[in-house]
Amino acid sequence: MWKISRGGNMPAASFISIGDLSKRTGVAVSALRFYEEKGLLHPLRTSGNQRRFLRSDIRRVSFVLIAQKLGLGLDEIEAHLAQLPQGRNPTLTDWQKISRAMREQIDERINLLTRTRNQLDQCIGCGCLSLAKCQLYNKDDRLGLKGPGPRAVLD
Amino acid sequence: MWKISRGGNMPAASFISIGDLSKRTGVAVSALRFYEEKGLLHPLRTSGNQRRFLRSDIRRVSFVLIAQKLGLGLDEIEAHLAQLPQGRNPTLTDWQKISRAMREQIDERINLLTRTRNQLDQCIGCGCLSLAKCQLYNKDDRLGLKGPGPRAVLD
DNA sequence: ATGCAACCTCAAGCTAAGTAGAGGTCAAGT
DNA sequence: ACTTGACCTCTACTTAGCTTGAGGTTGCAT
Numbered sequence: 368m369w370k371i372s373r374g375g376n377m378p379a380a381s382f383i384s385i386g387d388l389s390k391r392t393g394v395a396v397s398a399l400r401f402y403e404e405k406g407l408l409h410p411l412r413t414s415g416n417q418r419r420f421l422r423s424d425i426r427r428v429s430f431v432l433i434a435q436k437l438g439l440g441l442d443e444i445e446a447h448l449a450q451l452p453q454g455r456n457p458t459l460t461d462w463q464k465i466s467r468a469m470r471e472q473i474d475e476r477i478n479l480l481t482r483t484r485n486q487l488d489q490c491i492g493c494g495c496l497s498l499a500k501c502q503l504y505n506k507d508d509r510l511g512l513k514g515p516g517p518r519a520v521l522d
Numbered sequence: 523m524w525k526i527s528r529g530g531n532m533p534a535a536s537f538i539s540i541g542d543l544s545k546r547t548g549v550a551v552s553a554l555r556f557y558e559e560k561g562l563l564h565p566l567r568t569s570g571n572q573r574r575f576l577r578s579d580i581r582r583v584s585f586v587l588i589a590q591k592l593g594l595g596l597d598e599i600e601a602h603l604a605q606l607p608q609g610r611n612p613t614l615t616d617w618q619k620i621s622r623a624m625r626e627q628i629d630e631r632i633n634l635l636t637r638t639r640n641q642l643d644q645c646i647g648c649g650c651l652s653l654a655k656c657q658l659y660n661k662d663d664r665l666g667l668k669g670p671g672p673r674a675v676l677d
Numbered sequence: 678a679t680g681c682a683a684c685c686t687c688a689a690g691c692t693a694a695g696t697a698g699a700g701g702t703c704a705a706g707t
Numbered sequence: 708a709c710t711t712g713a714c715c716t717c718t719a720c721t722t723a724g725c726t727t728g729a730g731g732t733t734g735c736a737t
Contacts, residue, residue, distance in 0.1 A: 384683080384684080385683090385684075386682095386683065386684080395725085395726075396683095396684090397725070397726055397727080398724080398725060398726085400685095400686095401724070401725060401726090405724090413733085413734090415684085415685090415732075415733045415734070416684085416685060416686095416732080416733085417683085417684055417685070417732095417733065417734085418684085418685090433638075433642060433645070435724095436638055437635070437638055437639065437642070438635070440723075440724090441723075441724070442723095466642060466645075469642070470639065470642065470643065473635070473639050473642075474639070476635070477632060477635050477636060477639070480592070480593070480628070480631070480632050480635070481632060483588075483591055483592055484592065484625065484628050484629070484632070487588060487592070487621060487624070487625065487628075488625070490588070490621075539713080539714080540713090540714075541712095541713060541714080550695085550696075551713095551714090552695070552696060552697080553694080553695060553696085555715095555716095556694070556695060556696090560694090568703085568704095570702075570703050570704075570714085570715090571702085571703085571714085571715065571716095572702095572703070572704085572713085572714055572715070573714085573715090590694095595693075595694090596693075596694070597693095
């Protein structure tokens with residue numbers, strides 16, 4: 368664990384405080400601390416224990432926001448971010464790699480949603496809506512959406 | 523508040539217990555009680571305070587399950603169910619009406635998801651991923667998915 | 678050198694969608 | 708009449724993704 372000292376050997380502009388990161392990303396300070404706790408961010412510390420983020424963490428947080436919009440949970444997002452190189456700053460290519468992987472996930476999600484919607488159409492048509500027979504009652508057809516749903520049925 | 527008496531004037535077969543409703547729908551008894559609390563179900567009570575559901579509640583619960591699969595929250599589902607007629611048993615037409623309304627919601631959702639995915643593609647291409655300028659950073663483009671996200675940004 | 682905004686940790690609270698259990702009552706078959 | 712499983716309410720706990728507040732420290736500008 369190395370600390371950043373005031374006036375240390377790194378250019379000061381490379382590091383930003385949690386407040387600055389918050390302003391840059393629009394994410395609340397408390398949320399950024401929470402993200403660190405969840406392993407999405409790995410800030411350094413000053414000798415006085417204050418967090419210091421890299422500029423590239425702005426992009427990291429941006430990615431989190433986008434991924435959330437696409438319906439991913441923080442766990443999944445962390446898994447994606449873990450693909451980024453450890454030591455060096457991520458390059459465009461690095462970002463493209465993980466974004467492509469995510470695209471597949473989101474495509475799957477859209478597909479499942481579309482399929483379920485189409486089945487709903489069928490069910491309206493036949494008027495059944497009685498899950499016992501209906502195709503909609505398919506345990507494996509879980510949407511990756513958040514809805515926990517009744518555990519007994521859907522898990 | 524009228525109670526159902528044992529051997530009352532209604533055909534016994536019209537009413538089902540919470541356990542039966544649970545078996546018919548696959549939804550846990552505790553979840554059904556929870557749904558009542560949330561206003562999704564409105565069972566009558568026996569003189570001994572036990573819940574008695576209508577047979578049509580089976581369909582009602584089925585609808586809840588389907589809507590959940592499509593990513594709707596219980597609040598939204600309740601709003602849809604409120605469209606059903608109060609006194610009489612809902613007809614096929616009634617169900618079709620609210621299902622069509624729901625289809626629109628879900629279509630919107632799929633669209634938004636698709637758009638966001640496409641924008642992600644763009645952002646990868648340009649390498650920006652810096653929400654300040656990026657189209658992805660659009661407060662109005664909320665996916666109706668569960669992800670609460672950082673309130674400060676998305677609300 | 679001092680003031681004060683910004684930072685720190687830790688604990689508690691919130692919403693959604695339930696589950697689990699304690700302690701007590703009901704109803705239906707023998 | 709009795710037994711026993713199904714039912715009742717109420718409280719507490721769960722996960723995700725945070726926010727709020729208390730109480731204390733840091734660091735930058737004057």
